[in-house]
Amino acid sequence: MIPQSHFLLLGAALFSIGLFGVFTRRNAIGILMSIELILNAANINLITFSKFSGSTDGSGQIFALFVIAIAAASAVVGLCLVISIYRNSKTILVNKINLMKW
Amino acid sequence: MSGLAQLLSSHGISHDFIIKATFYSIAGLTLLFALLVVLSRNIFHVAIYLAMALIGIACVYLYLDTEFLAIVQVLIYVGAIVTLFIFTVMLTADIDTGPMRGMIRRVSVSALVSLAIFFILTNVITMTAWKDVPPAEAPVSLAQLGKSLMTDYALPFEVISLISLAALIGAIVIGKAEKR
Numbered sequence: 685m686i687p688q689s690h691f692l693l694l695g696a697a698l699f700s701i702g703l704f705g706v707f708t709r710r711n712a713i714g715i716l717m718s719i720e721l722i723l724n725a726a727n728i729n730l731i732t733f734s735k736f737s738g739s740t741d742g743s744g745q746i747f748a749l750f751v752i753a754i755a756a757a758s759a760v761v762g763l764c765l766v767i768s769i770y771r772n773s774k775t776i777l778v779n780k781i782n783l784m785k786w
Numbered sequence: 787m788s789g790l791a792q793l794l795s796s797h798g799i800s801h802d803f804i805i806k807a808t809f810y811s812i813a814g815l816t817l818l819f820a821l822l823v824v825l826s827r828n829i830f831h832v833a834i835y836l837a838m839a840l841i842g843i844a845c846v847y848l849y850l851d852t853e854f855l856a857i858v859q860v861l862i863y864v865g866a867i868v869t870l871f872i873f874t875v876m877l878t879a880d881i882d883t884g885p886m887r888g889m890i891r892r893v894s895v896s897a898l899v900s901l902a903i904f905f906i907l908t909n910v911i912t913m914t915a916w917k918d919v920p921p922a923e924a925p926v927s928l929a930q931l932g933k934s935l936m937t938d939y940a941l942p943f944e945v946i947s948l949i950s951l952a953a954l955i956g957a958i959v960i961g962k963a964e965k966r
Contacts, residue, residue, distance in 0.1 A: 685802075686809050686849060688916040694813050694846065696911060698820055700904035705824030707896035708889075713874055714829055717836050720867065721820055724843050731850045738921030742931045745852055746939050752855075752862055753946045757953035759867045763874040764957040770878045771963075 691732040698725035712766045712776045716759060723755045809849055816842030830875050837868045851925035 698721055705718030727748045734744020770776050773783065794804065819839035826832050844859040935943055 685919060686806065689911050689914075690809075690813075691846070691850070692911045692916075693908060694817070696904060696907035697817055698843075699907070700900045701817070701820045701824055703903065704896055704900040707899070708824065708893050711829050713871060713878070714824075714832060717823060717832060717871060720836065720863070721823060721839065724840065724863075727855075728843065728846060731847060731852055731855065735850045735852075735925075736917055736921075738923050740923060740926065740930070741934045741938065742926035743934070743939075745855055745926060745931055746935055746942075748852075748855055749858065749935075750942060750946055752858060753950065756862055756867055757949050759870060760953050760957045761960070763870055764961040766874055767877055768960050774879070776878050 688732060688736045691728060695725040695728040695732070698722075698728065710777045710779055712769070712778055712781075713763070715778065716762045716766070720755060720759065723751055727751050805849075809846075812842055812845045816846065830872070833868055833871045833875055836871065837864050840864050840868065854928050854931060 702718045702721030702725060705721065706715055709715045709718060730744045730748045730751070734742070734748075737744075766776050769781060773781060775781065795801070816839050819835045819842060822835040823832050823839060826835060840859060840863045844856040844864075847853075847856040847859060
């Protein structure tokens with residue numbers, strides 16, 4: 685069987701990669717995609733702990749389902765904001781959007 | 787399955803080895819696609835890489851005995867969210883985002899911070915004594931999942947439906963073209 689720590693290491697690696705993407709992407713859509721990677725890393729951890737702690741009511745899976753639902757809602761609203769910003773300022777590069785910055 | 791297993795074991799390949807080999811190749815491919823998500827320059831390609839990485843994560847869910855979540859992952863993430871990303875990419879400009887001034891410094895500092903966090907997490911995970919063999923209980927069935935969703939977790943479930951409704955209405959209001 686695969687040991688528990690390897691699932692956790694996969695989650696940690698995915699989290700770090702997503703964090704790097706959030707830091708370096710200029711495109712607002714790219715930042716949202718990196719956030720999806722981070723949320724998936726959290727899901728892997730939730731399900732791993734749920735399986736290896738032997739919970740019988742599936743609470744880890746239910747929390748992962750909630751995370752997926754929240755991620756879908758946040759992606760919808762975030763992409764809507766991106767389209768709205770693009771309509772107003774004709775760019776979605778975050779270093780060019782400085783309407784509310786001094 | 788038994789025929790294939792017999793064929794492989796006759797060649798000296800055990801069932802455990804196949805499980806490990808497929809898991810580590812899937813994990814490696816997932817990490818590769820995740821790296822391509824943050825490193826690729828063309829934002830449309832990034833959406834495709836994200837879909838591949840999410841499919842890889844769905845395969846990892848299968849190794850954790852959560853078939854329902856794997857299906858949900860493919861349906862909602864790959865089917866809905868990535869499609870939404872691709873639509874947004876098509877509706878906005880700046881597909882090819884070149885480097886900006888001072889980008890090299892920013893990338894190196896970001897890589898440093900991310901690697902530092904990764905090493906801290908790795909140290910914590912490897913130093914902790916985890917249970918490496920899961921308890922022998924049967925995996926949670928879909929019926930059990932639905933029951934606890936409707937009894938113990940009924941309130942969070944309703945809150946999620948409220949959030950979905952709010953996101954729906956908010957998306958319509960924000961995305962609506964203003965009257966000139």
